[in-house]
Amino acid sequence: MDFYKKRTLTFTNSNILEGYTVAGPKENDGRYKGFFDFALEDDMFAQNTFERAERKMFEHAIEGVIAKANLKENDIDTVISGDLLNQIVSASFASRKIHAGFLGIYNACATFVESLILGSAMLNNGLENVVCASGSHFSTAERQYRYPLELGVLRSPVTQWTATGVGATVLSNKSDAKVPKITRATIGRVVDYGIMDTNNMGAAMAPSTMSTLVTFFKDTGTTPEEYDVIYTGDLGKLGSEILRDLMKQEGYDISDRQHDCGGSLYWDEQQTYQGGSGAACTALLFNAVLLGRLRRGEYKKILLAGTGALMSPTTSFQGDSIPAITHLVEVTA
Amino acid sequence: MDVNREITRENYKAYVFEKMPKSSHWKNMFWAFLIGGIICAIGQGFIELYSLWFNLQDASILASGTLVFIAAMLTGFGVYDCIGRFAGAGSTIPITGFSNAVVSPALEFRVEGYVYGVGAKMFLVAGPVIVNGVTISVIIALISLIIGG
Numbered sequence: 001m002d003f004y005k006k007r008t009l010t011f012t013n014s015n016i017l018e019g020y021t022v023a024g025p026k027e028n029d030g031r032y033k034g035f036f037d038f039a040l041e042d043d044m045f046a047q048n049t050f051e052r053a054e055r056k057m058f059e060h061a062i063e064g065v066i067a068k069a070n071l072k073e074n075d076i077d078t079v080i081s082g083d084l085l086n087q088i089v090s091a092s093f094a095s096r097k098i099h100a101g102f103l104g105i106y107n108a109c110a111t112f113v114e115s116l117i118l119g120s121a122m123l124n125n126g127l128e129n130v131v132c133a134s135g136s137h138f139s140t141a142e143r144q145y146r147y148p149l150e151l152g153v154l155r156s157p158v159t160q161w162t163a164t165g166v167g168a169t170v171l172s173n174k175s176d177a178k179v180p181k182i183t184r185a186t187i188g189r190v191v192d193y194g195i196m197d198t199n200n201m202g203a204a205m206a207p208s209t210m211s212t213l214v215t216f217f218k219d220t221g222t223t224p225e226e227y228d229v230i231y232t233g234d235l236g237k238l239g240s241e242i243l244r245d246l247m248k249q250e251g252y253d254i255s256d257r258q259h260d261c262g263g264s265l266y267w268d269e270q271q272t273y274q275g276g277s278g279a280a281c282t283a284l285l286f287n288a289v290l291l292g293r294l295r296r297g298e299y300k301k302i303l304l305a306g307t308g309a310l311m312s313p314t315t316s317f318q319g320d321s322i323p324a325i326t327h328l329v330e331v332t333a
Numbered sequence: 334m335d336v337n338r339e340i341t342r343e344n345y346k347a348y349v350f351e352k353m354p355k356s357s358h359w360k361n362m363f364w365a366f367l368i369g370g371i372i373c374a375i376g377q378g379f380i381e382l383y384s385l386w387f388n389l390q391d392a393s394i395l396a397s398g399t400l401v402f403i404a405a406m407l408t409g410f411g412v413y414d415c416i417g418r419f420a421g422a423g424s425t426i427p428i429t430g431f432s433n434a435v436v437s438p439a440l441e442f443r444v445e446g447y448v449y450g451v452g453a454k455m456f457l458v459a460g461p462v463i464v465n466g467v468t469i470s471v472i473i474a475l476i477s478l479i480i481g482g
Contacts, residue, residue, distance in 0.1 A: 048444065049444045143441060147437075147458065148437040148438045148440065148441035148442075148457070148458070149414070149437070149440075149441060150408050150409075150411060150413065150414050150433070150436070150437035150440055150441070151414060151417070151433060151434060151437040151438075151458060152408075152413045152414045152415075152416055152417015152418065152420070152424050152425065152430070152433050152437075153414075153417055153418075153421075153425070154356075154361065154417065154418065154419070154420075154421035154422075155418065156356065157353075157354040157355070157356055158353050158354065193342055193345040193346075194342070194345065194346055195345075195346065195349065200349070200353065203349040203352075203353070207342075207345070238352065238353055238354070241352065242348075242349065242352060245340060245352075246340060249339065249340055
């Protein structure tokens with residue numbers, strides 16, 4: 001296949017120093033109860049609006065990860081972060097309190113992996129410490145993308161539940177101890193297979209995930225078997241099944257090692273149907289769960305694919321289909 | 334879908350449609366019938382009650398008002414959306430659903446102030462219902478005028 005330009009990068013000095021997570025109450029009642037650094041008892045976080053609560057989660061996560069890595073605020077060169085709200089206000093407003101540079105980014109729920117790729121690339125170019133953060137809030141996302149919270153509507157069985165939480169990671173170009181590293185990455189391209197149903201984002205995103213995974217395996221000459229696990233962002237249960245079918249068709253069997261961050265966040269009794277979605281999923285799972293497993297040597301090498309559906313309510317109402325993107329990083333213990 | 338058939342960009346939508354979990358229509362209809370029926374029965378109860386003091390027309394209007402008030406209260410207490418989650422059309426179609434559709438955005442956008450928040454967004458969900466309801470009733474009135482003479 002040579003219809004694409006080179007999209008796979010190699011990094012030599014992208015050390016993952018620390019990860020920090022702030023999770024909402026429902027998320028902390030889920031499958032990963034107790035894994036998070038800070039769990040909210042109330043998703044208002046002592047603020048008077050949900051938007052302010054989301055902002056405060058960002059501030060808390062960024063300050064938290066800097067302290068946890070034993071760094072001071074002026075050790076950080078740049079914060080790269082983004083969220084799901086219009087004009088990425090949560091990430092931008094939270095950065096008012098931080099003296100480091102700020103790069104605001106948006107790739108929907110693929111934002112976290114996008115920030116890891118950009119952060120790693122900047123470390124290759126001379127920066128020392130970069131904070132990558134991403135998150136979402138159920139109540140702010142519902143308002144922007146769907147209905148008022150108290151409106152009584154029947155939810156489709158293909159819907160997902162926007163996760164509340166923020167995850168932040170410190171990447172550094174040097175580390176005294178042996179820490180997990182981001183070693184390779186593939187920048188995704190925007191793929192649109194014509195799905196119109198905004199409830200069914202897993203189906204809209206799965207083809208983009210297939211495209212990025214296949215590109216990565218072809219570019220690097222690797223196979224899925226070389227990785228302990230392949231974590232996708234928020235394809236959900238249906239999206240994961242579709243991805244496995246699509247990958248099988250391309251000649252890769254990932255069924256035994258593919259997991260979904262959003263799909264595994266909640267218990268079935270929590271009635272999230274297809275599982276979690278939102279920019280928080282990948283950031284929470286990676287920082288709270290996967291990083292620990294890499295450090296303990298349970299995983300040697302993993303792939304983390306951030307999946308994003310790039311529509312807005314305006315484009316959906318105007319009858320456009322849903323374009324999607326998937327970015328991929330390879331993390332080596 | 335036949336496992337041997339290739340999934341392509343062209344047949345992707347059909348493939349997804351076959352793969353996706355379907356809503357259980359019988360279950361949804363059962364709950365809609367039950368909850369919708371209960372709401373209507375309560376409404377009828379109020380009509381009977383108010384009929385003790387008022388004529389039937391006034392009693393009906395008062396009963397509707399009572400249902401709207403109760404639904405607004407339940408929306409404020411965060412109960413109505415829980416009913417709507419399984420009752421579906423059973424709690425959307427009666428007048429209580431209309432109350433919920435007005436109160437829920439009013440609550441949601443209260444933080445943006447009374448003018449641009451509550452005032453501007455209150456009919457976010459109910460607005461289209463009013464517009465289409467009025468338009469269609471005019472059309473039906475015209476039809477009945479022509480046919481019925």
